Amino acid sequence: MPFSKPERDPExxxxxxxxxxxxxxxxxxxxxxxxxxxxxxxxxxxxxRVLSRLGLALAKEPPVRRARGVxxxxxxxCLAFAVAGAAWLLYPGQENRHPVAxxxxxxxxxxxxxxxxxxxxxxxxxxxxNEAAASTTEAETAPPWLLxxxxxxxxxxxxxxxxxxxx
Amino acid sequence: xxxxxxxxxxxxxxxxxxxxxLLCGDPWEADDLAQEVFLVAARDPDRFQGxxxxxxxxxxxxxxxxxxxxxxxxxxxxxxxxxxxERSQQPPQSVSAPLEQQEFQGTLWALVDRLxxxxxxxxxxxxxxxxxxxxxxxxxxxxLGTVKSRLYHALRTxxxxxxxxxxxxxTPSRPATGxxxxxx
Numbered sequence: 001m002p003f004s005k006p007e008r009d010p011e012x013x014x015x016x017x018x019x020x021x022x023x024x025x026x027x028x029x030x031x032x033x034x035x036x037x038x039x040x041x042x043x044x045x046x047x048x049r050v051l052s053r054l055g056l057a058l059a060k061e062p063p064v065r066r067a068r069g070v071x072x073x074x075x076x077x078c079l080a081f082a083v084a085g086a087a088w089l090l091y092p093g094q095e096n097r098h099p100v101a102x103x104x105x106x107x108x109x110x111x112x113x114x115x116x117x118x119x120x121x122x123x124x125x126x127x128x129x130n131e132a133a134a135s136t137t138e139a140e141t142a143p144p145w146l147l148x149x150x151x152x153x154x155x156x157x158x159x160x161x162x163x164x165x166x167x
Numbered sequence: 168x169x170x171x172x173x174x175x176x177x178x179x180x181x182x183x184x185x186x187x188x189l190l191c192g193d194p195w196e197a198d199d200l201a202q203e204v205f206l207v208a209a210r211d212p213d214r215f216q217g218x219x220x221x222x223x224x225x226x227x228x229x230x231x232x233x234x235x236x237x238x239x240x241x242x243x244x245x246x247x248x249x250x251x252x253e254r255s256q257q258p259p260q261s262v263s264a265p266l267e268q269q270e271f272q273g274t275l276w277a278l279v280d281r282l283x284x285x286x287x288x289x290x291x292x293x294x295x296x297x298x299x300x301x302x303x304x305x306x307x308x309x310x311l312g313t314v315k316s317r318l319y320h321a322l323r324t325x326x327x328x329x330x331x332x333x334x335x336x337x338t339p340s341r342p343a344t345g346x347x348x349x350x351x
Contacts, residue, residue, distance in 0.1 A: 039189070
């Protein structure tokens with residue numbers, strides 16, 4: 001038979017569990033209360049000591065409100081630093097400052113140039129023409145730190161087996 | 168909302184200290200716990216919205232701190248026990264508890280200390296603080312029925328333990344007053 005909660009007595013509208021709780025409270029409650037009174041009588045609190053210790057502790061540690069203010073200032077300073085850094089890196093007018101900025105500037109200039117010029121229709125071209133076009137666009141758009149294909153080939157030659165031995 | 172710390176301490180320290188003493192069973196720890204409650208209240212007085220009585224708010228802080236401290240103490244005791252067993256390879260010897268703790272051990276509150284956390288807190292607020300069910304529910308942040316159920320289970324468990332102890336001691340008569348022998 002599944003567990004079912006004992007039904008309320010319709011006459012008294014009383015939960016039987018509450019009745020049992022009241023009985024338990026009547027049995028154990030007074031003892032618990034009396035023993036608690038005895039314990040506190042034996043070891044009473046000392047308000048003066050607590051106040052003096054609280055004063056010391058609060059003098060050492062400032063209230064949260066002040067600490068919150070400090071955090072706010074720190075967060076604002078970090079945000080300002082991050083914005084200034086991003087502007088220094090990416091602003092197109094400062095091209096001579098950083099390679100990233102120079103590359104970004106070139107990108108911006110290129111996009112602004114292509115935006116005004118009419119785009120040629122895409123037609124299939126011979127492979128040689130495509131390669132030439134690719135090399136010119138690579139030279140125009142590549143960032144300054146990117147090695148050209150000739151330089152890359154030179155490095156590949158160095159890695160040929162036997163080169164280190166002088167064979 | 169601004170709170171006068173000195174007034175708060177003078178008004179509520181006795182009640183809070185009493186609850187802390189029953190929750191942790193050691194007057195020194197109870198002292199620390201009560202002080203910590205006021206420290207938390209003083210550090211962040213804005214948390215008190217004024218929607219409830221100040222003591223409800225303070226009790227809430229006390230229960231949270233006590234829960235944390237109880238967990239730490241239990242962990243610490245377990246570690247000590249393991250260390251002791253490892254060192255001596257013998258069963259841990261019972262170290263005589265300080266006088267204050269002996270006093271606590273001789274009461275029914277020592278059995279309350281063995282109850283689950285939520286039941287223990289409900290018993291302390293009900294019989295240590297004489298609070299109504301509604302107040303306990305507000306402090307513990309749970310429905311009224313839950314408070315009653317916790318109290319019911321706690322008291323039933325307590326009575327079971329008392330009966331088991333009596334059977335072990337071989338005293339057939341159950342103490343009508345519920346007095347627990349002081350020599351435990």
